Amino acid sequence: MRRRHPEWLLVEPATDLIIEGYQSCGNTFARKAMEHANPHTRIASHSHSWAHVARGLRMDKPVVVLMRHPLDAVASHAVRMRLDDLDRELFRYHRFYRRISAMSESVVLAPFDVTVNRFCDVIRQVNTRFSTRFALFDHNDPVAVAEVFAEMEREVRSSPPELDLRWRIARPSPERSEATREMQARLTGNRHRAALARCEAVYDQLLGACSPIAGRS
DSSP: OOOSSTTOBOOOTTOOEEEEESTTSSHHHHHHHHHHHSTTOOEEEOOOOHHHHHHHHHTTOOEEEEEOOHHHHHHHHHHHHTOOOHHHHHHHHHHHHHHHHTTGGGSEEEEHHHHHHOHHHHHHHHHHHHOOOOOOOOTTOHHHHHHHHHHHHHHHHTSOTTSOHHHHSOOOOHHHHHHHHHHHHHHTSTTTHHHHHHHHHHHHHHHHTOOTTTOOO
């Protein structure tokens, strides 16, 4: 499989940890925060595929699955990537997490707010569940947080030139906020309401399975 960035690895025997989720669920932040705290850790991520999670579990690898409410995740991803086929994205979201629900007891589930605000709790839960000894990321260290966001921006700027960086860089702006609100309005309209409800149902199911160590969002 061709990866957009060479550092986005797929699981292999030398992999130390898998981090997966639908797009715009904190994938890049989680990876960069983990790498910042554990520089030599080999992380497989960004396939956005339930099959990648399943393969990792078959190989007895620790797995973190990132979660975000579908209204926020799909709207954010569609805006970032300038996507118009919302039916396809809702289908992809639902398929990914429906498949993950069958594996939920074997992975660490990380809600979005926990991932981006208390990623140390996610790492701590990984260590508890999988008997690993990863160092914790310190969200209270402003230098560490700034370095993670700088790495995220560097990675985005290395994307193919046809992608509009105004929308890809994960920094708030009035233009992006307005575009996201418009996308959410489309998602909650009559055309997509049933598909969104299916996504919300599987999200709520997984949220209910989250360990209290990780918290909920």
